[in-house]
Amino acid sequence: MAIFSGSYIIEDDETLRKELAERGFGEQQEDYIIISPVEGLYLLENKRIKVMDIMKKRSIDFKLLLTKLKKLDRDIDIKYFVYKDLRKKGYIVRTGLKYGSYFRVYEKGIRVGEGHSHWLVQPIKDISKTSIYDIAKAVRIAHSVRKKMIWAVVDTEGDVTYYKLERIIP
Numbered sequence: 624m625a626i627f628s629g630s631y632i633i634e635d636d637e638t639l640r641k642e643l644a645e646r647g648f649g650e651q652q653e654d655y656i657i658i659s660p661v662e663g664l665y666l667l668e669n670k671r672i673k674v675m676d677i678m679k680k681r682s683i684d685f686k687l688l689l690t691k692l693k694k695l696d697r698d699i700d701i702k703y704f705v706y707k708d709l710r711k712k713g714y715i716v717r718t719g720l721k722y723g724s725y726f727r728v729y730e731k732g733i734r735v736g737e738g739h740s741h742w743l744v745q746p747i748k749d750i751s752k753t754s755i756y757d758i759a760k761a762v763r764i765a766h767s768v769r770k771k772m773i774w775a776v777v778d779t780e781g782d783v784t785y786y787k788l789e790r791i792i793p
Contacts (some may be wrong), residue, residue, distance in 0.1 A: 624673045625658065629684055630695055632663040632674055639672070647715035647734065659718060660692045660699055668707075698746070702726075705746040705775040708783045721750040723764045726770070728777050742771045744785075749778045757786065766790045 625634040633655050634640050643649050648666065649656035658666065666672040667685050674683045676691075683691070692699045701723055709716045709728060715746040717740065719727035727740035743765045745754070758774075765772035766789070774786045 624675045624682075625663070626677045626689065627663070627674050627691070628677055630660065630692075632658040632660075632672070634658060634672060643671075645734075647717070649727075660696065661703050661716075664689060664692070664699075664703050665707055665710060679762045698748070701748055701777045704777045704781045705744065705783055709744070716744075722768055722770070723761060727770070728773075729755075740770060742773050742787075743768075744773045744775050746775045746783075748779060749776050762788050762790050 635655040644651045649658045713731045715729040724743035724745045726744040728742040764774045
């Protein structure tokens with residue numbers, strides 16, 4: 624059973640962690656795998672893992688995990704809608720924080736370690752406001768690391784619309 628440790632989920636079952644790593648989940652360590660919050664929600668909702676709250680020493684269901692994570696990140700549900708949508712479409716989704724976005728996404732069929740991600744994806748609510756400078760900055764960063772910038776806009780029903788923004792050099 625995976626352990627919820629505040630902001631991450633840790634799985635140490637050798638068979639399960641190898642299977643998860645092969646499918647593009649988590650960050651492999653020597654004796655365990657660290658599963659991000661959105662990955663944990665996805666795996667728990669799809670009954671791929673069971674999670675225990677280490678502090679309360681009891682099992683956690685999807686709704687309780689989402690509630691706990693929402694206290695740490697008020698936009699976790701928006702990020703989860705995007706993660707779930709991309710995974711459902713067959714993409715491998717990893718953290719993109721070092722690139723200034725929440726996700727980096729690999730083409731279908733590419734395994735992590737076999738190739739490079741093609742997109743940086745930033746989840747936002749449809750009622751969010753942002754400046755043209757923030758958009759330009761994100762597009763420039765994506766361009767500098769040879770990726771496309773995608774804004775994933777989530778509406779109140781949880782539907783996701785993707786907008787690809789590119790830098791055009793005349």
